[in-house]
Amino acid sequence: MMPAGKFYPKAPIVEAAFELRFARSVDWDTVSKIADRIKHQYSTDETEQEFEALINPQGAQVQHRSRPLGRRLFSKDRTEGSLVRLSGISTIQLAPYPGWEVVLDRLKRDYKAAKKVVGGREIAQLGVRFINRIDVPVFQDAQIRIADFLLVEPSHPGIGVGPLRNYTLQFERLLDAETGAFVRISSGTVESPVPKHLGLLLDVDIICPIGQAMPDEQLWNLLQTMRIYKNEIFERCITDRTRELIAG
Amino acid sequence: MREAITTDFAPRISSSTWATPLPKGGLPSAAIDDRLTNIRTWTSLSSKVDKGRGLPEQLFDTAADFKMFTSKVAMHLEPAWRTKLFSQLDSLLDPDEWDPEDLPPAALSFRTLLRMLLLLRPARKPGLGADHEGHLIAAWTTDENRLTVTCLQGDQVRYVLKRKLPDEAVRSAGDCSIAFLPTALHAYEPHVWFE
Numbered sequence: 001m002m003p004a005g006k007f008y009p010k011a012p013i014v015e016a017a018f019e020l021r022f023a024r025s026v027d028w029d030t031v032s033k034i035a036d037r038i039k040h041q042y043s044t045d046e047t048e049q050e051f052e053a054l055i056n057p058q059g060a061q062v063q064h065r066s067r068p069l070g071r072r073l074f075s076k077d078r079t080e081g082s083l084v085r086l087s088g089i090s091t092i093q094l095a096p097y098p099g100w101e102v103v104l105d106r107l108k109r110d111y112k113a114a115k116k117v118v119g120g121r122e123i124a125q126l127g128v129r130f131i132n133r134i135d136v137p138v139f140q141d142a143q144i145r146i147a148d149f150l151l152v153e154p155s156h157p158g159i160g161v162g163p164l165r166n167y168t169l170q171f172e173r174l175l176d177a178e179t180g181a182f183v184r185i186s187s188g189t190v191e192s193p194v195p196k197h198l199g200l201l202l203d204v205d206i207i208c209p210i211g212q213a214m215p216d217e218q219l220w221n222l223l224q225t226m227r228i229y230k231n232e233i234f235e236r237c238i239t240d241r242t243r244e245l246i247a248g
Numbered sequence: 249m250r251e252a253i254t255t256d257f258a259p260r261i262s263s264s265t266w267a268t269p270l271p272k273g274g275l276p277s278a279a280i281d282d283r284l285t286n287i288r289t290w291t292s293l294s295s296k297v298d299k300g301r302g303l304p305e306q307l308f309d310t311a312a313d314f315k316m317f318t319s320k321v322a323m324h325l326e327p328a329w330r331t332k333l334f335s336q337l338d339s340l341l342d343p344d345e346w347d348p349e350d351l352p353p354a355a356l357s358f359r360t361l362l363r364m365l366l367l368l369r370p371a372r373k374p375g376l377g378a379d380h381e382g383h384l385i386a387a388w389t390t391d392e393n394r395l396t397v398t399c400l401q402g403d404q405v406r407y408v409l410k411r412k413l414p415d416e417a418v419r420s421a422g423d424c425s426i427a428f429l430p431t432a433l434h435a436y437e438p439h440v441w442f443e
Contacts, residue, residue, distance in 0.1 A: 010323045010324065011323060012323060013323075014319075014320060044312070074312075076311075076312070076315075077312065077315035077316075077319070077334060078312045078315060078316045078319075079315070079316075079319050079322075094316065094319040094320075094322075095319045095320065095321075095322035095323055096319070096322040096323065096327070096330070133320075135323075135324070193317070193320045193321050193359070193362075193363065194321055194324055194363070194366050195363050195366055195367045195403075195426065195427065196367070196427075246323070
């Protein structure tokens, strides 16, 4: 049994997503067959389209083309979803986050349905992405020091005056040279939907290239390892002040 | 993959880096939206596809939009209240009960409602209603004391109250922001509604 991460009653996860990407895209008929097998789990079933406009410079004629990219299945409250696309399948969970095992079980269920249609297909990569928004109370015009809450922050050589107005940063780091697994971390200030709060975004996106067909058990073990990375990276990025905020 | 992180990325921490609250709906967050496209793409995956539907579908989509916004602050809500709120929304937006002449409530009105409740944090949750112009209404009633707050867009509210005090019954009404509402209600001892 893999160790779970720390439990935070007010976990700042606004969105979690697991993605299993095929090495070769499937056709639309295959997408439809997979989606039809799992749509009874959801309330809404929408088709995702890509639109293209072709403008002829010789005249005013504009040609529009569209093609379906995938099916988007969502629960009635739209907090749980599955995306079945030409490129693969994803399981989406918005807040409140019910826990790793719950979301993983949905991915397993959807992948089982997909395998009945496409068989043991070659997998290009596995992805685990957790988008966190840490809502920091701000009173009046008071400032907050980012380093009090996040240990990922921009530095600059003394440019400008006054407090930092906003920031956005993103970087990638290799996690494992053997497999090529890496993490893409994004952070920035965002408007918090909670009054008198400032939002600090911490997006942890872990991607593991695979490039072969893989037995289910091995896939799920790999995801558990990615979970350990995810939890440890989150803990490394936050401070005790943030832990106090999300402890409830 | 190994089962422990061996990376050595030591974050650079600058003690001179500070941030201030962003202006409400201001440019900085819009610019961040653009720059963090990949983050937003994932968030937008759960947003609905507008198909120009009829009233039942519009009401269904409205409830879904409200619940999606609620999910953004779910970590700040008690689970039991969130469940109750969703039940209230489903009841309010029931197509069988909805007057087809009325506009479905606007997302910006719901945003104001939820932000007001996050600010007031009332122990007693309000009953919910809607006016025919697409605004949500929160109402608290205790005996002869009644408070009704119409939630407009942009954190603005319109309140009407009747308060039975020892010597007289007072009626009052006003327009203000959610930030000023606690001050506006203070003289009427709002605990009678909220606690």
